[in-house]
Amino acid sequence: MKISPITSSHWHQIKHIQYLAYGDDYSESMAVLKTKIAISPQTCFVCINDDHHVVGYLISHPCDKKSLPQLNQSTLHIDSTHLHLHDLAIAPASQGQGLPSLLINHLLVVLKTMNYQSVSLISVQNSASFWKKFNFIIDDSLRVPTSYGSNAIGMSRLLST
DSSP states (O other): OEEEEOOGGGHHHHHHHHHHHHHHHHOOOHHHHHHHHHHOGGGEEEEEOTTSOEEEEEEEEEOOTTSOOOTTOOOOOOOOSEEEEEEEEEOGGGTTSSHHHHHHHHHHHHHTTSOOOEEEEEEOTTOHHHHHTTTOEEOTTSOOOGGGOTTOEEEEEEOOO
């Protein structure tokens, strides 16, 4: 497996993986996802298998910790020391191979060279226990947009300096 920056050749596969992971519940338009990647390409990656197929992706971008992004809403550039891990999805056929760890650890290595102090995410589909394995904690100070539904949970973690 190889981690690579997201390029235009990956969009079709990202869209397919997103739909398999979320169905209509949390899928976003490619135009919206492209705005997130455009403002922080260095914190967005795909995982590519030996056959050169995208088998997972991670999209993250700077945001104001007091105002987490709405689902399916374009994101504008903001100077912030807070990063929002917007999406992590793995193709069903590639699950169970440790790809989330590979992508998250790669992100954390990249962040060591940047000025970020914390990372947030919105846990959906009852995934809070998964995120706790990566030292994210439930953060009641985060306001989760209603577009994520009533079961979504705001989580965050501090980055070591």
